[in-house]
Every structure is written in structure tokens, then in C-alpha cells.
Amino acid sequence: MRGMILGKRILWVCGSTAALLLVPPITPAQNAATESSSAATAATEKVELATVSTLLQQLQSQVQQLSSQVQSLKAQQETAQAESAALRRELDATKSQLVAFSAPPAAAQPAQVTPSATLPTATTEERIVKLEENQQLADAKIAEQSQTKVESASKYRLRLSGIVLFNSYINRGSVDNQDFPEIATAPRPLASDGTFGASLRQSQIGIEGFGPAIAGARTSADVQFDFAGGFPEQPNGVSFGFVRLRTAVVRFDWENTSLIGGQDSLFIAPLAPTSLAALAVPPLSYSGNLWAWTPQIRVEHHFHLSEKSSLLAQGGILDSWSGDIPFSQSYRYPTWGEQSGQPAYAVRIAWTQSIAGQNMTLGAGGYYGHQHWGYGRSIDGWAGTMDLTLPLGESFEFTGQFYRGRATGGIGGGIGQSVLWTGSLVDPNTQLFGLNSLGGWAQLKYKATSKLQFNAAFGQDNPFASDLREYGGDPAARYSSPLSKNQTALVNFLYQPRSDIVLSLEYRRLKTFTLDSNANAANVVNFSLGYIF
8 A cells, every 4th residue: 555655656756847847948039029028927937936946845855755665665574574584494493393303202102191192193194284284374374473372470381282072972771970981880760771961071171381491301391171070069060060180290301311290190001092982081991991190200211222122111109099089078188098108109111112113012010009997907009010002004003901900999990999898997807808800901993094093992890709709798888889890892983184173983882790790781872073272
């Protein structure tokens, strides 16, 4: 617009100047011929000279203004070009970093279940698609010459992430929890043969902060929330889930060593099946998949054995969970594990080998937690774990995790059952026994394309029925319906047309065995739609 105005002014100046040049000169011969009207002519000439002088002054002023505006526009153009060049350099640097970090370290292991952890491992094609999307975003930023950031009270960068997840489900049979069931139960009074519902309380919000380097370590922190913490006592309260803390960790990362403190998932059981129908708790929970979000502090160290082989050693102390429900919603009382006066201990070692550009990982872990139940009665809880990630070509992947333990209800073993006793717990003569159990799960993944994958998984948790019968005389004193086995099978597909949109359809069958009784079964169909940000 300003260019059009400048053009019009320049044309007007040129036209005026040409008109002045075309004015015929007044010669001495003409003055002699018109001596009779010299007075009138002189007056006219004075008027014309005064007009021309005024016009010239106006033209000179306008030319100066035009020159000043041209200089200003030139300076603005040079500034815009400099800003565009700076943004382009930042984009090139970002692309270089993306390329440099596109291949994950050989010993990298997933640490917790997050929205991204439920998606397939990135292939070369997926990384190319991601780079293209990043290029489009960067181009848009250059065009706008602006960038939106999450504001922080400190000078360091924050990143907001999460998923808005819609789940719609159809249940046939009775289950413990409608929107992410884990156990099939006996029919309840007034219950129907099936239910239909929808929920968004498995949506998650995460905030990650990146701090300064301390003693050569990169510092960062991450906190994750969801809305599966319960319901308010009001009409339609099931749609208004309470916010719940999932994990919150602080990390110090050196080149090969990391120090992590906070509430995190069990590092002795790092894997989980792929499912969008179960984000509030890991899939196949209480069907062989150990899990707990536990306050802990741990150390990790990577040993690079060769270019394609590495070893990861992990060790730490954890809050000793025993699976008990809090006595109060306002005051925190010690758990049976905390009453022992010592933490739980855990270690894990994992070997990773690169095969045809993909990582195979074999890990083994151990866990020990001492529990004190009063009157000098103590229980030693323990678990041994194994996990395997095995690529089967470019399209298939097998993952599995297995455990054997005792008194593991606090970390998701034994279908949540941990300790048996022979009578009243307040009676000093009552004896306690840790419940033995074993379980595990396996999954086969098929990556049809970079955007579409299919998964099939099966898990089983098996508390020892012999323990349930032998110890405690009447197990109902501890568990109203002792569970001797829980099985879950699922199949699903995930379709991710873009990095921020994901859809899934899943079928799940639950079968739960009660001691010396018939099994309860349920069938669940779940449709999920998520927006990842």
C-alpha cells in the first residue's frame, strides 16, 4: 500500500516538472512588441514566478519526504531479511539436531507408560514424515516471524504435552471398572447383562522442564497427571474425574550415567502392551503386568560394549508398597512396608544388541521389600523379573515380561493380593504368610505401515491356589473372594494419520477365577480417539 502511494507521488512530481519545462520562454523580441502592456505583463510574470517558486519548494519538500520514506522502507526490508535469515539458520540447526538424534541410543529403555509410549517405535519412514511436519511448522513460523512459548517463572524452557483421549466402550458381563476394566466379577444385583458408556478421564497432561547444567549433568524435570482419581458426589459425577498425580521425576543426565529421583514407574518392569483403551493403568494390569508409580531414587549407567552392543545397569531404593488402601483421605498413615523402617530395594540389568538397525533387548531384575504387620510379625516380599524386546524383521516385533514373587500385591502381582493370615489381625497369635504368585504377558506387534499397526497380547497372573487353601484356614478373613487366576487377551489396531491424531479399536476378553468356584468372564469393545499435543 505504501509502495502504491510512493509511485503516485513520483508520477505527480515528474508530470509537474515536465509541465514546467514545456512552458515557452519569454524572449526580448516579444517584450519589445508588447511595450504597451508592459505593466500588465510584468505583474503577470511576477505572479507566475511566485507560483513556480512555490511549486518548486513543494516539490523539493515532497522529494525529501519520499527519499526519507524510501530509506525507511529499505531499512525495514533489510531488517526483515536479517530476521528471516536468522530463522532459517535456526531451522537448519534444528533439522541437523533432528537428524543427529533420529537414531536412539542402543541402550535406551522406556522408563514409564505415557501417551507416546503406547505408540509404535519410530521407523525411518516415520522419522521422515515427522521431519516433514517439523519443516512445515518451521516454515509457518518463518512466515509469521513469531513463536509461542510456555511461560515459566524461571528463565529455563518448559514443554507442555499430553493427550485428550475419548474412550467409548461396550461391556458384556460384569467388570470391576467400566471404562478400563481389569477383572471380571460376579453379576451384581440390579445389574444388566451389558453396559455402554464413554469417558475422557484417561486424558493426560504433562509438563517437562529443562534446567541448567550442574556438575556436567543436564537437568530436567517431568510431571504427569490424569483425571482418573475418583468422582465427586454429585449428579453425573462419573464424567468429572478428579485430577490424579501419576509420575513426577527430576533427572540429572551425564554422558553415560543418570540420577533420577521422584515418583516413577517400576524400572524392573519397564515394558507394557500397546493399548489406548488402558492409559489410566498399564494394559494387562493384574494379568501378569507388574506396575506401580512409586517414590524412588535410582542410578543408571550405560556400558558400551561395542558399536552395536551395550549394557544398562540400574539400581535404586523405593518406597515399600504393600497394596493397602489408605485409612484416611486427609491423613497419611504408614503402609505395612513403611512400618518396617527401611525402603524396598530393586536392581535391573539389560543387554541391548543392534540387529539390522533394530534393537533387541533382554533384561532381568530383582525386587525386595520388608513388611512389618505388628506384634513382631514380618513378611519378606520379593520378585524376580525378565523382559524381552525382539524385532522380527521390519514389520513384526515381539515383547514380553514375566515375574515370580511373593507378597507382591503392592507392585501389581498376585492380582493385588499380598498377605494371608489365620485370624484377626489384632490378635498377637494370628500368623501371617506371604502369597506366592507368578505371571507374565506377551505381545506380537505388526506394523502394516508407518501409520497403522496391529497388536495382539495375552497376560495371566496366577496366585498359588495351594497357598490360598493351606494358609489362613479361612482366606475370606482377608479377601472376601480369593482370586486364584486372572487372564486377559486383547487385539487392537492403532491408526495415526498424523502425529497428533490417533484412533484405535480394541477387543478385550477378561476371565477371572475365584478359588474353588466358577470363573467369571467379560467381553469389552473399546473405541478410542486421541489428540496428542
